[in-house]
Amino acid sequence: MPRTRIDDNTAAPWWRTAVVYQVYIRSFADGNGDGIGDIAGLRARMPYLRELGVDAVWINPWYPSPMADGGYDVSDYRGIDPSFGTLAEAEEMIAEAHALGIRVVLDIVPNHTSDQHRWFAEALASAPGSPERERYVFRDGKGPDGSSPPNDWRSRFGGRAWTRITEPDGTPGQWYLHLFAAEQPDLNWNSREVRAEFESILRFWFDRGVDGFRVDVAHGLVKKPGLPDIGLPDDALFDEERRRPDHPHWDVESVHEIYQTWRKIADSYADERVFVAEAHVHEDRLPLYVRQDELHTAFNFPFLKAPWEAKELRAVIDQSICALTPVGAPPTWVLSNHDVPRHVTRYGRDCTRTLEHDVRPGPSDRALGTRRARAAALLTMALPGSAYVYQGEELGLWEVEDLPDESLQDPTWRRSGHTVRGRDGCRVPLPWSGMDAPFGFGPKGSEPWLPQPAEWAGASAQAQSGTPGSMLELYRTALRLRQEQPGFRGESLTWLDTPDGVLGFERSPVLRCLVNFSADPLPLPRNWGVLLASDRIPNGTLPVDTTVWLWGGGASRR
CATH class of the missing domain: 3.20.20.80 (Glycosidases)
Incomplete structure (x- = not known):
């Protein structure tokens, strides 16, 4: 690479x-x-x-x-x-x-907002074109009787993104937009x-x-x-x-x-x-x-x-x-x-x-x-x-x-x-x-x-908690090292030449990360110590589906 x-x-x-x-x-x-x-x-x-x-x-x-x-x-x-x-x-x-x-x-x-928000209640109680409705996206429906939604937009939760309301006088009224649930009317950010x-x-x-x-x-x-x-x-x-x-x-x-x-x-x-x-x-x-x-x-x-x-x-x-x-x-x-x-x-x-x-x-x-x-x-x-x-x-x-x-x-x-x-x-x-x-x-x-x-x-x-090798202890150790290790400071990343199916990069000259996605174990480089690994590292090789943090160059761990 x-x-x-x-x-x-x-x-x-x-x-x-x-x-x-x-x-x-x-x-x-x-x-x-x-x-x-x-x-x-x-x-x-x-x-x-x-x-x-x-x-x-x-x-x-x-x-x-x-x-x-x-x-x-x-x-x-x-x-x-x-x-x-x-x-x-x-x-x-x-x-x-x-x-x-x-x-x-x-x-x-x-x-x-919620359809129970004070603003929406005021919108429902007000007339089309009122300032209260202008806070939301209300539109007249299509067709001679306005019975079709204003457009073809869909709700992210399924179905159409429009719901028709009943006007204060009891007649079928405008439609309001909800890109999510009907209980979540969209606000009008032009307001x-x-x-x-x-x-x-x-x-x-x-x-x-x-x-x-x-x-x-x-x-x-x-x-x-x-x-x-x-x-x-x-x-x-x-x-x-x-x-x-x-x-x-x-x-x-x-x-x-x-x-x-x-x-x-x-x-x-x-x-x-x-x-x-x-x-x-x-x-x-x-x-x-x-x-x-x-x-x-x-x-x-x-x-x-x-x-x-x-x-x-x-x-x-x-x-x-x-x-x-x-x-x-x-x-x-x-x-x-x-x-x-x-x-x-x-x-x-x-x-x-x-x-x-x-x-x-x-x-x-x-x-x-x-x-x-x-x-x-x-x-x-x-x-x-x-x-x-x-x-x-x-x-x-x-x-x-x-x-x-x-x-x-x-x-x-x-x-x-x-x-x-x-x-x-x-x-x-x-x-x-x-x-x-x-x-x-x-x-x-x-x-x-x-x-x-x-x-x-x-x-x-x-x-x-306290169990060696548990996921919780892995996270605790990783977060502690991320804070303590000078090699993690800054925002640098240098990719390493690695075999196919392996990701490797340096965060500093003394800190490396290797991830083995391949089908075979990977021999680890010499003169680099294991700082932390996601699983056991047998015989100096990185197993499949395993990540290791390495430190080297004579650097201290802190």
């Missing part, structure tokens, strides 16, 4: 190299025994996160919500849902996290009132010490004038739809005006406040979201989607770093999150590209998936930039694919007519301790909102 090099930059702000732990709060820890994770549970487990070695936590939406989509249908952006706690508890949690050296990143959901409201929301939480926001559907806020049809068949895949040139509601150019304003707000605070974008856009478009005057970072979804194959992963890594370098942004690596099947399960299949929960790709080899997940963790932590850890991946948790039908709560299950099982399998509450459910997630005898598999007894944090 030819050699490439990305320039160094050692004076990095915290967010450029941070490891951020994603807390799906409903499933993290239950402090009051009602079966739902909450702020009290999160506060009790904060020392665990400190011991793990993360730099920050990202908390999925904790705002008041009817929970039609797990909290991504927000009814009040300045409060805390009662099932999670109170605003006072949230402020105390932020202070406690800061005292432990852990920063706090919240989710913000700017594309849509000055909408823009001002979210600027105020950002300041509300920044003033309470929040260090940043993950921006949900960052590429979807602005819609093209006239709302033109997409022009694809109903059975077209969503990835195919996203690749449509000049898309009418994804990645519309004027969305960047919003983030330029948001960046000014963040920069107005003495301590750094940051943004990370969830932007499902073409790789060539992603740098536009993280220019110096816009958002700080963006999730690297091509890395998450890449198969377990050396050539493709190297191409993704190269493309990601090289695309972001001209705009001065670091890459942000991620292996799993609350929207995709857990990577232990993905990597245990022949087709590791499978990311949609509506596909049934066949059985997964859990032992193979776990081995690859261990190797992927060390690969990820060795790359320059920041990284996100989805709760439970440090325990080696797998996708729960046999949840009872009656327990499923993802809106895709209902909107698909019970044909698409949805994302609940990656959201099952964590196992903390004990041999029986709820495995320390909540008090003994409580019932979690989703059932946990009995096999999770051996995967609990208690079972793995």
Whole structure:
């Protein structure tokens, strides 16, 4: 393989190299025994996160919500849902996290509100063309009686993206847009009132010490004038739809005006406040979201989607770093999150590209998936930039694919007519301790909102803590070395000449990472010591599906 090099930059702000732990709060820890994770549970487990070695936590939406989509249908952006706690508890949690050296990143959901939001109630009670309706995307229907949707846009959760309302006088009325569930009406970002409201929301939480926001559907806020049809068949895949040139509601150019304003707000605070974008856009478009005057970072979804194959992963890594370098942004690596099947399960299949929960790709080899997940963790932590850890991946948790039908709560299950099982399998509450459910997630005898598999007894944090070779101890060691080792500092990466099926790179002249994707063990180079490996290294050879960090050149380990 030819050699490439990305320039160094050692004076990095915290967010450029941070490891951020994603807390799906409903499933993290239950402090009051009602079966739902909450702020009290999160506060009790904060020392665990400190011991793990993360730099920050990202908390999925904790705002008041009817929970039609797990909290991504927000009814009040300045409060805390009662099932999670109170605003006072949230402020105390932020202070406690800061005292432990852990920063706090919240989710913000700017594309849509809940249909229970005060604004939407006012819109329904007002006339077409009123200022109250202008906060959302309302349109007259097609046809002589307006009974057809305004265009052919589809909901991401299935079905049409439009719902017709009944006007205050009882007559059939306008249609409103919802790119997701019908309970999530899209906001109209051409409205000055909408823009001002979210600027105020950002300041509300920044003033309470929040260090940043993950921006949900960052590429979807602005819609093209006239709302033109997409022009694809109903059975077209969503990835195919996203690749449509000049898309009418994804990645519309004027969305960047919003983030330029948001960046000014963040920069107005003495301590750094940051943004990370969830932007499902073409790789060539992603740098536009993280220019110096816009958002700080963006999730690297091509890395998450890449198969377990050396050539493709190297191409993704190269493309990601090289695309972001001209705009001065670091890459942000991620292996799993609350929207995709857990990577232990993905990597245990022949087709590791499978990311949609509506596909049934066949059985997964859990032992193979776990081995690859261990190797992927060390690969990820060795790359320059920041990284996100989805709760439970440090325990080696797998996708729960046999949840009872009656327990499923993802809106895709209902909107698909019970044909698409949805994302609940990656959201099952964590196992903390004990041999029986709820495995320390909540008090003994409580019932979690989703059932946990009995096999999770051996995967609990208690079972793995202090156990040599466990996934938890691998993560703890990797994060500690990432912080301590001078070789990980800066943002340099130099590819090494390696055999086919092997990735190798230097982070410094004294620190190397090798990953063996091939079918044969790889002899390790002489005069290099093993700093950390994802599995045992017998007789100086790197086994298949294994990653190793090497140090050498007479350097100290510290």
